[in-house]
Structure formats: C-alpha cells, structure tokens
Amino acid sequence: DVKVTQSSRYLVKRTGEKVFLECVQDMDHENMFWYRQDPGLGLRLIYFSYDVKMKEKGDIPEGYSVSREKKERFSLILESASTNQTSMYLCASSLIDSYNSPLHFGNGTRLTVT
Amino acid sequence: EDQVTQSPEALRLQEGESSSLNCSYTVSGLRGLFWYRQDPGKGPEFLFTLYSAGEEKEKERLKATLTKKESFLHITAPKPEDSATYLCAVGSSARQLTFGSGTQLTVLP
Numbered sequence: 660d661v662k663v664t665q666s667s668r669y670l671v672k673r674t675g676e677k678v679f680l681e682c683v684q685d686m687d688h689e690n691m692f693w694y695r696q697d698p699g700l701g702l703r704l705i706y707f708s709y710d711v712k713m714k715e716k717g718d719i720p721e722g723y724s725v726s727r728e729k730k731e732r733f734s735l736i737l738e739s740a741s742t743n744q745t746s747m748y749l750c751a752s753s754l755i756d757s758y759n760s761p762l763h764f765g766n767g768t769r770l771t772v773t
Numbered sequence: 774e775d776q777v778t779q780s781p782e783a784l785r786l787q788e789g790e791s792s793s794l795n796c797s798y799t800v801s802g803l804r805g806l807f808w809y810r811q812d813p814g815k816g817p818e819f820l821f822t823l824y825s826a827g828e829e830k831e832k833e834r835l836k837a838t839l840t841k842k843e844s845f846l847h848i849t850a851p852k853p854e855d856s857a858t859y860l861c862a863v864g865s866s867a868r869q870l871t872f873g874s875g876t877q878l879t880v881l882p
Contacts, residue, residue: 663816692869694872699874700874701777701860701872701873701874701875702817702860702862702872703872704869704870707869717869749816749817751816756864756869759804759805759864761807761819761822762807762809762817762819762870763819764816764817764818765816766814766815766816767814767815767816
C-alpha cells in the first residue's frame with residue numbers, strides 16, 4: 660500500500676511566521692500535490708509537481724511556495740502566514756497524471772494561524 | 774472552467790435504507806471521474822474511476838454510474854460503517870482534478 664506521511668497533524672502558528680509543511684511518499688510516485696480543504700469549498704489545488712525540482716501552480720497558489728528536492732518529498736511553504744490560511748492541508752501523490760491514476764492522500768495537517 | 778456540484782450536502786439514512794448521491798459536472802473534455810471516501814480526521818481514500826458514459830463500477834454496497842452530465846453513487850442496504858464524506862472529482866484535458874464539496878453521509882443503526 661502507498662503511504663503518504665505528513666509530518667504534523669496539528670500546527671498553530673502566528674501571523675507573519677514562515678511555515679513549512681512536509682510530506683513524504685514511499686511508492687516512487689512521479690506526481691505530488693498539495694491541496695487545502697475548507698468547509699463548503701471542497702479540495703482546492705495549491706501546487707503540484709510532476710518531477711524533482713519541477714512545480715506547477717494550481718488554482719490558489721498565492722501566498723504559498725513549494726519545494727521538491729527529492730522524489731519522495733514535497734514541501735509546502737507559507738512565506739508569511741496569515742489568518743486566511745487557517746485550513747486543513749492535504750498532500751497527495753499519484754503514479755502518473757491525477758486524471759489517469761488515483762490520488763493517494765496523507766491524513767492532513769490542520770493549521771491554525773492566530 | 775470545470776465545475777463539480779455534489780448533492781445533497783448531507784444525508785441521513787437508517788441502516789438498510791438504500792439511496793443515491795449525485796455528482797453533476799461540466800468539464801471541457803472529461804478524462805475521468807473519481808469517487809473518494811473521507812473519514813473524519815483522515816485523508817480521502819480512492820473508491821472508483823469512471824471514464825465514459827454508461828460505465829459502472831461496484832464495490833461491496835457501493836455502485837458508481839456515469840452519464841455525460843452526472844455520476845451517481847448508489848448505496849444499497851448501507852451499514853453504519855458506511856458513514857463518511859463522499860467526494861467526487863473530475864479530471865479534464867485542461868487541468869488537474871476538480872473536486873466537489875462532498876456529501877456527508879450518516880447511517881444510523
């Protein structure tokens with residue numbers, strides 16, 4: 660079974676802090692994704708990566724950046740956290756494109772920015 | 774712009790009471806329609822992929838169907854352990870997956 664591990668289940672940060680969310684997958688998947696999940700809005704794609712050191716913007720990239728230095732690791736960075744970034748963050752991986760193979764999700768990081 | 778709408782937002786059923794969840798979509802060039810299940814405190818878990826109108830997939834008490842405009846997730850004789858949020862997502866030629874906001878299903882014993 661594919662395992663996608665997110666380093667923190669809960670995080671509380673202050674406005675203006677730089678925040679790192681880490682994600683590791685163990686199945687040699689090419690593609691990795693960061694989503695945020697908010698009530699009534701569903702999952703929204705922030706960034707994705709289809710290869711090491713490659714990244715593509717999703718639907719809501721503003722205020723975020725990503726890093727993929729190794730194939731198994733995909734990091735989401737909040738350069739200066741704001742209260743409207745309080746959310747559940749979900750990392751996912753897929754073998755190939757997300758519309759051709761299922762996404763495998765981690766259990767999420769619930770981030771609160773105060 | 775791809776759009777996915779799920780209904781109802783929430784559904785409460787008695788154990789054994791069959792029902793259906795709806796996912797309607799508008800996309801430019803459907804590549805695939807996905808159903809996921811999400812339990813509280815966990816990430817979504819893949820259930821089905823449907824690629825073309827008329828296709829059906831089954832798994833235990835769940836059956837997913839697809840038309841050109843919508844997909845249904847039929848739940849036959851549900852049990853309390855089927856309680857979860859069910860998410861629908863579509864992939865198109867233009868973009869990565871677009872998710873609906875989900876249907877929260879509660880099955881009462």
